[in-house]
Amino acid sequence: MKHTAVSLGREASRSAGSRFAFYGRVSTEDNQDPEASRAWQIRRARALIEPKGGEIVAEFFDVDKSRSIPWIRRPRASALIEELKKPSRRFDAVVIGEPHRAFYGNQYSLTFPLFEHFAVPLWVPEVGGPIDPANEAHDMIMGVFGGLSKGERNRIKIRVRSAMAAITATEGRFLGGRPPYGYELADVGPHPNPAKAANGKRLRRLVPHPAYSLVVKWIFAQYIKQNGKGLGDIAEELTRQGIPSPSASDPGRNPHRDQVAWSKMAVRTILGNPRYTGREVWNKQRKDEVLLDVDDVALGTTTVMRWNDRDQWVWSENQVHDEIVSIEDFERAQQIRQARARGEYSKRGNPTRRPYVFRGCLFCGYCERKMQGNWNNAQAYYRCRFPDEYALVNNLEHPKVVYLREAEIIGPVEEWLATGFSPERIAATIETMATQATARPDEAAELGKRLAACDRKLRQYRQALEAGADAAEVTGWINQVSGERQRVKAGLEAAPRAPRRDVVSREEIVRVLEQTGDLVRVVLEADPLDKADLFKEMGLWMTYYPQKRLVEAQVIPGPPHVRSVCVRGGYEPVRQTPIPLAASLPFPEVA
CATH class of the missing domain: 3.40.50.1390 (Resolvase, N-terminal catalytic domain)
Known part of the structure; x- marks a missing residue:
């Protein structure tokens, strides 16, 4: 009314x-x-x-x-x-x-x-x-x-950024955060702000760590020497020697990270950090606010971290702490990184024209990491390469390389989507969902929230990759969250269940499955180059278990403002439902 x-x-x-x-x-x-x-x-x-x-x-x-x-x-x-x-x-x-x-x-x-x-x-x-x-x-x-x-x-943001730039350039003051690997913090006196000093605030500066600073020097020396080692070789050698990784060297401040082995991302981050030259550097990254949905501005924006060009970095005018690496060696390392990159150096991932249908949807059952596309013998494969040193430190019996051919699973996946979400199967699916509709006690509910938070982070990190963030760094974040997700999922599966009181109505489930069926028809008719985006939008999540010779698939539709897709040929956008659904299918043994 x-x-x-x-x-x-x-x-x-x-x-x-x-x-x-x-x-x-x-x-x-x-x-x-x-x-x-x-x-x-x-x-x-x-x-x-x-x-x-x-x-x-x-x-x-x-x-x-x-x-x-x-x-x-x-x-x-x-x-x-x-x-x-x-x-x-x-x-x-x-x-x-x-x-x-x-x-x-x-x-x-x-x-x-x-x-x-x-x-x-x-x-x-x-x-x-x-x-x-x-x-x-x-x-x-x-x-x-x-x-x-x-x-x-906006004024607060401008004042803060201007003050940070001025402090960095003229004072070179340590601006907070975790000290880079190879450094530790030392007290250099009371804070210059009288009010903060009265509250006990102290100024800090970076000083070389007696052991880890030598590791940083070794990394630069191995990388910049003639016919130097690559990132992977350096990471494997450090792991083989039992040298603590950056997260393992300071476990108290890194409880959220996997403290098991060196990664290429960690080595790359060290090689690209200009603070090892003894100068304070600020404004390497920025926060951009981007629209969640360009078709619905009222949903607002989300914050995305993006890298600034090097000419936007703010350097201290003078050396403010002890150097570990000379400026010459640091610049030489950056030149080698650019020379080894394909074409013009860029932090964006290398684009591919190969039609990897399950790009970003397929994960390894051994280590929970995303499997990478690999084109071999004119066919699409997916692989997970796990060096022996990583497997030993993680206590995993992980083959050095896990391969899966796309042609062996594309048929079962499309058949499952065509039948499991067809209008004829709505009644059976409703009964299955009604049987499984449960609510968990407080402890399990908290685990459920943590699992959902991990899923949100994984989606955000993948969006950051698409937006142009550093692929190696974001991949490290994804691996860390994937490990946390695996631990939380195990605890959630072991938690007791109680009868649910707020079950989704059958009418809502019918509407959801009808919309999902429409999306499935679009997927099956789409061009192979479009299927990867469509599978991602509909929430397809697949895990390959080589030891069991099977693939498990789930479809978990997300909120409508993030599940809007459009494909070539004039299809209209198809929106998913905000009600979380899940369906799984163990596939038959694949060759």
């Missing part, structure tokens, strides 16, 4: 003495105290409504969420919106203590129509009561606050 401005104004006039829901938000990026921030925001809200008989009966407070994130992607704000839609909601109006915290940019214009539609007054201190949708001054004030909020955030 459409609610007019007049009806909303009447609701607002009756809201005095009614029940209120409070909304607030705090971001911990700048070390804000969530409890203190909530306290002053709710105090300001109560000062507005209590003189008029209002009472707060429900709270929706987002913690650690940037103001740039739209309401539909803030957990508590989206929960508030869902409450607005319920006729039996616990409150009659909503009060916000600080509009700067709640609205950013055009978020007010995208959110307030919901309050107007459901006839729920929105109170803010800046207008002295409920917002009147027919009052142009109210609308202008709230729009100004959104613009001021965005401007404030």
Whole structure:
């Protein structure tokens, strides 16, 4: 039912003495105290409504969420919106203590129509009561606050970046974070800011580690000498000698990393770090905000880390800590890296015209790493190369190379997709899903959240690869998260299950499977070059178990804003459902 401005104004006039829901938000990026921030925001809200008989009966407070994130992607704000839609909601109006915290940019214009539609007054201190949708001054004030909020955030970013650049160039001060491998931190006196010094803050500087600095020198020497070793050879030699990797050398600060062996990414990172020359360097990377969906701007943006060109790096004017590698040797290493790269040096992955249908979807059952495409004898293969040294350190019985021919699995996969998700199988699939619909106790639920977080990170890292991030570095991140995912999955499978109370309705499942069936038909008719993107968009995840001679496949559709695909030939975009589904199929033995 459409609610007019007049009806909303009447609701607002009756809201005095009614029940209120409070909304607030705090971001911990700048070390804000969530409890203190909530306290002053709710105090300001109560000062507005209590003189008029209002009472707060429900709270929706987002913690650690940037103001740039739209309401539909803030957990508590989206929960508030869902409450607005319920006729039996616990409150009659909503009060916000600080509009700067709640609205950013055009978020007010995208959110307030919901309050107007459901006839729920929105109170803010800046207008002295409920917002009147027919009052142009109210609308202008709230729009100004959104613009001021965005401007404030941008000014903070500019000030911080300018200060960091100036400190790096003129003072060469250590700017925080983990010290590079080969260095350790030493105290050099109180902080120059008197307030921070009074709180015990100290300045630090980098000093060479007595043992690991020699490893860094050895890596550069082996790489830049005539007919020097490659990244893989250096990593394998260090692992063979039992030298601790960067994460293993400081396990207390790297609990999230695999501390088992050297990787090519670790060696490459060391060879590309200019801080070994004794100078402080800043601005090697930047954070870009990119749209989640170009067809739905209201979903907002996500932050993507990208590498800056070398001419944008900020170097200290003078040497500020002891060097481990001379500038000449460092520059020589960069020249060799460029010379060994294919064509013009780039941090982007090497593009291929080979139609690897399962690119990014196939993983090794031994080590959980993504299998790489390999073209051999005019056919597509997938392989996982695992050096002996890595297998020994990881206590894995991993063959040196695992091969799988694409032609042996493409038929079973397409047959499974054609039959398992066809309209004729909807009833059987519904029964299977209803049987498996369970909810886990608190411990298992927490493991489920951690597993979902690992999956999100893996998707983000793959998006970073597509956006042009350093392939070697991102691959290392993916391997680390894959290992964590394997451990969490094992714990989740061992956790007990309890009957589920919030089962997805059968109508929703039918709608989901019908949409999935449409996507399957598109996949089967697509050009081979398009199938890889389509399989990724539909959430295909395959694991090859060489020891069992089988492949296991799962399809887990994702949220609609990240599952939008379009292929050659004029197909319309096909959107998946936000309801997470999974189906698995063990394939027959392959040759």
